[in-house]
Amino acid sequence: MPTGVALRDVREQLFDAADRILLTAGPHALTSRAVTTEAGCAKGVLHRHFADFDAFLADYVLDRVQRMDREAARLTEMAGAGTVVANVADALTALFGSVAVAIVALVTFRDELRARLRETWPAGVPVLTEGAIMLASYLEDERARGRIAADADPDTLGAILIGTGHLLFADRTGTPPAPDAVLDMVRKIVPS
Structure with a gap:
């Protein structure tokens, strides 16, 4: 049976x-x-x-980070099209509208999970770190096209945008920020 x-x-x-x-x-x-x-x-x-539940959680987090590759590819394709501010705002909304905010809380919540992730992930919270890298790569492409200031530092901007975006979206139980709020935040950070 x-x-x-x-x-x-x-x-x-x-x-x-x-x-x-x-x-x-x-x-x-x-x-x-x-x-x-x-x-x-x-x-x-x-x-x-899985060896144990924390091994499951570590694989789960890393799998969800790998899923960000599709968003990174989409954002890369947007370089030179639309507006930089709208493209970044859309990417942040897609990232933080997914399970990413909850994953950040999960990683913060579980010490053993953080320890396991450190075995393969050097620093930071994987979802946020990968998001910052994704945005930095996109902003580098846009800087090369002259669509953002030539002296802009894409790596710093990517980290600032992820951190500030996380603060905007952090309350996963509340109402997400309005699209205009996300656009306004990006506009204030990204130098044109």
């Missing part, structure tokens, strides 16, 4: 369940039992695929 439902992509199913829990209940609710219940599988499934 079968003991459960066949799982096609166990990792992705578990990661998607973690997304839903983080977005609806926050990092304090993210437990191995909550993830497997949300994913519709037995608790042992998670432990067959």
Whole structure:
């Protein structure tokens, strides 16, 4: 007699369940039992695929960072088109409108997760660090096109935009900032 439902992509199913829990209940609710219940599988499934729950969480965070590659590619394609301010504001809204804000809280919430991430990620919170790198790369392209000030420092601007954007979007349970607020913030930071 079968003991459960066949799982096609166990990792992705578990990661998607973690997304839903983080977005609806926050990092304090993210437990191995909550993830497997949300994913519709037995608790042992998670432990067959990951050494322990913190290993699962570290892989989950790094997987979500890798998903940012699509947004980075889209932003790179926007270089030279539209306005720099609108492109950056859209990228920040997409980033912080995703599970990223909840992941930042998760990484802050769990000491063991931070320790595991340090094994493969040198510094910072992976989602924020990768976002800053993505914005810096885009701003470098725009500086080369003459669309932002020639003396602008894309790396510094990327870090400032991520930090300030995180502050704008940090209250994941409240109303997200209005598009005009995001545009205004970017306009004040990015030198034209």
